[in-house]
Amino acid sequence: MALIDVKTAAARLTTLVDGLDESTARGDSVLPGWSRGHVITHIANFSRAFTRQVEYALRDELVEVYDGGRPARDAAIEAGAGRPAAVLVEDLNEAVTGLLAAWDRVGPEDWSRPISHRNSTLAHGIDATWRELEIHISDLGLTATPDEWPPAFCAHLLDFLRPRTPAGVHLVLQPSDGPVWENGSGQEHVLTGTLTALTAWYAGRPATTAVEGPAPELLPYP
Structure with missing residues (x-):
């Protein structure tokens, strides 16, 4: 940045x-x-x-x-x-x-x-x-709101927060307005939504639009 x-x-x-x-x-x-x-x-x-x-x-x-x-x-x-x-x-x-x-x-x-x-x-x-x-x-x-987070910031924050993905979980985030993001290995959890909503969820913040899919319980903020 x-x-x-x-x-x-x-x-x-x-x-x-x-x-x-x-x-x-x-x-x-x-x-x-x-x-x-x-x-x-x-x-x-x-x-x-x-x-x-x-x-x-x-x-x-x-x-x-x-x-x-x-x-x-x-x-x-x-x-x-x-x-x-x-x-x-x-x-x-x-x-x-x-x-x-x-x-x-x-x-x-x-x-x-x-x-x-x-x-x-x-x-x-x-x-x-x-x-x-x-x-x-x-x-x-x-x-x-997180809706204002720039795409570059979302990409940075997702990578910074990678340690939040639990062991045994293959987390796949599929934004409707951005590239697919993946982390971890194991049972697959695919979540969909906007890029900002998915990033907000991963950061432990409330999203203003829905995040769909089987969300795993995340580890603490690194």
């Missing part, structure tokens, strides 16, 4: 939350147990965490994604979710702007630099940024 895809997703996100009111901020997101304030806080915190991943990588250093690991990450989301809507939006805009500025500093020779996130590289980190923005835009439960 390219940085332009991340910038496009970021622009959609900031436009989507512009003018967010208190009732909407407190409302339920698509994610169980999370309000929209939770999702916005998570995206802002992720953006700052990844800004730091980039900055340290460009100095040939590694740093934890979140100080204190997953427990601290979760606590920070809970602590920030109830802030006033205007504060949530301001914090998100500031964090995303900083993240994009950090990615702009990555040169062609830098993409192989290591980062702590998944013990990977900046090249994998920009993909992770794309996933976080695109998926959580629809998780807000506002006007955006």
Whole structure:
């Protein structure tokens, strides 16, 4: 993918939350147990965490994604979710702007630099940024849905999520508007639907159109 895809997703996100009111901020997101304030806080915190991943990588250093690991990450989301809507939006805009500025500093020779996130590289980190923005835009439960996921993003997400296919399952996704996608071996499960609906199902998100076929129980998100 390219940085332009991340910038496009970021622009959609900031436009989507512009003018967010208190009732909407407190409302339920698509994610169980999370309000929209939770999702916005998570995206802002992720953006700052990844800004730091980039900055340290460009100095040939590694740093934890979140100080204190997953427990601290979760606590920070809970602590920030109830802030006033205007504060949530301001914090998100500031964090995303900083993240994009950090990615702009990555040169062609830098993409192989290591980062702590998944013990990977900046090249994998920009993909992770794309996933976080695109998926959580629809998780807000506002006007955006997985139907807006670009075909290139669906192809990337399906491949990233391959570990979700259980052992002994040959999963075949047959989109009405895209190429057939297969994963695993064993008992065949053929699912049909639109590309975005099938990708949303595989990502554990509600699809806006039907997915038909014998769906297996998927493994956890990798």
